[in-house]
Amino acid sequence: MTRPARTVRHRQAAVVGIHALPFSKSIGMTERRAGALAILGALADAGLEVADVDAMYRFVWENTTEMEMARILGVENLRAFGEVDYGGGAGAPTIAHAAIAIENSLADVVVCWRARNRSSGGRPWASQLHAVGQDQFERPYHIVRPVDGMALHTRFWIEKYGWQPEDLGRVAVTQRQHARRNPAALMQKPMTMDDYLASRLIADPLRLFDCCLETDAAMAMVLTTAERAADLRTPPAYVTGFGMGSGPQMTAMTFFYGEELGATPSRWVAPELWRNTGLRPADIDVVQFYDAFTPQIPLGFEEYGFCKEGEGPAFMQSSACPLYNTSGGGLSEAYVHGFNLLVEGVRQVRGTSTTQAPNVRHSLVTSGNVVPTGAIVFSKEPW
Amino acid sequence: MSVGDPGFPIPVPDQDTRPFWDGCRRGELLIQRCGACGKWLWQPRPICSSCQTPDPTWTQVSGDGAIASWTVLRPPTLPAFAAMVPFVVLLVTLDEGVRLLGYLVDDAGRVLTTDGGAEGVRTGRRVRLRFHDQAGTILPCWTLAD
Ligand SMILES: [Zn+2]
Numbered sequence: 001m002t003r004p005a006r007t008v009r010h011r012q013a014a015v016v017g018i019h020a021l022p023f024s025k026s027i028g029m030t031e032r033r034a035g036a037l038a039i040l041g042a043l044a045d046a047g048l049e050v051a052d053v054d055a056m057y058r059f060v061w062e063n064t065t066e067m068e069m070a071r072i073l074g075v076e077n078l079r080a081f082g083e084v085d086y087g088g089g090a091g092a093p094t095i096a097h098a099a100i101a102i103e104n105s106l107a108d109v110v111v112c113w114r115a116r117n118r119s120s121g122g123r124p125w126a127s128q129l130h131a132v133g134q135d136q137f138e139r140p141y142h143i144v145r146p147v148d149g150m151a152l153h154t155r156f157w158i159e160k161y162g163w164q165p166e167d168l169g170r171v172a173v174t175q176r177q178h179a180r181r182n183p184a185a186l187m188q189k190p191m192t193m194d195d196y197l198a199s200r201l202i203a204d205p206l207r208l209f210d211c212c213l214e215t216d217a218a219m220a221m222v223l224t225t226a227e228r229a230a231d232l233r234t235p236p237a238y239v240t241g242f243g244m245g246s247g248p249q250m251t252a253m254t255f256f257y258g259e260e261l262g263a264t265p266s267r268w269v270a271p272e273l274w275r276n277t278g279l280r281p282a283d284i285d286v287v288q289f290y291d292a293f294t295p296q297i298p299l300g301f302e303e304y305g306f307c308k309e310g311e312g313p314a315f316m317q318s319s320a321c322p323l324y325n326t327s328g329g330g331l332s333e334a335y336v337h338g339f340n341l342l343v344e345g346v347r348q349v350r351g352t353s354t355t356q357a358p359n360v361r362h363s364l365v366t367s368g369n370v371v372p373t374g375a376i377v378f379s380k381e382p383w
Numbered sequence: 384m385s386v387g388d389p390g391f392p393i394p395v396p397d398q399d400t401r402p403f404w405d406g407c408r409r410g411e412l413l414i415q416r417c418g419a420c421g422k423w424l425w426q427p428r429p430i431c432s433s434c435q436t437p438d439p440t441w442t443q444v445s446g447d448g449a450i451a452s453w454t455v456l457r458p459p460t461l462p463a464f465a466a467m468v469p470f471v472v473l474l475v476t477l478d479e480g481v482r483l484l485g486y487l488v489d490d491a492g493r494v495l496t497t498d499g500g501a502e503g504v505r506t507g508r509r510v511r512l513r514f515h516d517q518a519g520t521i522l523p524c525w526t527l528a529d
Contacts, residue, residue: 129391155452203454203456
């Protein structure tokens, strides 16, 4: 079924505030406190106050509910709220829900945040010993860590497409270079291809340097109407559009029981994104692809249509390839379930990235691609 | 490891999945097949996802199949698995078309401590069903067929 381009065009959302607490291995405060401070920082960035806030959306596995956060901050009333599921898939969909609330006049000032002590708080997979649902057929074999499922996908992609270890190594090395220009990034040590190739295997064919960091982080974003954004202090990053998708027969992180092995939900998100934004890949000036693991970058270029299936690594060495994961991303800046990618996507529109792409009109950010997921485009100009 | 040792993740069957685990304890691999449209279904579910007919039929299969993908798991693992590393987990496409996970085991169902190199593990190789007793949980696993 072909759907029309978006019809809601009279009221656009824009990101007007962003903020991050310093990333660390141990932030030394509760996620509740860190999240609240990040939200206050993002409101201050926008020149808005708690009294302006009338909606909140959060990721799943955010231990502070939007009710509790609103109570702590003193928000008078939440006119819209919600929690978006699927871990790393939740990033762009969370911001999309905020934009939907604004576009449909449910709310005027929406706060989204991510505060998670993923480093000091321990690994969630280490304590989940009673396996229910899909997990009962996976966890008993130690398909437990996110890397375990991703390794089975990656073997398939490597063998089908002929990817070489250096193809994934270039992702890690490139993002480390970006991180070293970004004072906020945790990983400042140089990384060469030899360093990458010498890093130990964790779940073959994936190595330590194919994997993201484990970070304590708190970040927030404030959205409002394009009309109100015009009066605020920061240059707005307009939400041009977004897409979401699960694909068929989805199981989180182990999307390989369906008939087509190797596809990820991004393949289903991409047509929704391009229809919803009215853009094409060639219109995108800079990208932040969800990067819990290196293979998600070449696959992202393929599945979002920047190049043909299997040609991601070659495309990434061509002059047509846009700058990607310019803060260092999950691999080398911080792992925040992709919230740092969203914030960096906004910085690219503002022109304030430490690895700034030239003349950014449209900035793409995607979310985790082996879970139900989404993607969003922030733009310099309104509709 | 004693029976029920909490160190390994333990499957918690429910009404929709219990026949699978009961079958494993009898040494039978049971996969659901729709009685109306013939579709093989994995993971277990109460209705056919192709034609929505309730109660797909639990059907014993040989477990013969081929390796669709595989990985070698290495530290850091859950503590219970630390003595096994490195070990191989296979994604196997059964001849019926569904894909299941399982350890690479020897002919007696023992998990092999290996990176798969000596055994020549590779995508496409044929495998046969074995069952492995993991601290009292009977798990379908696979051994190389030739
Ligand atoms: Zn059927």
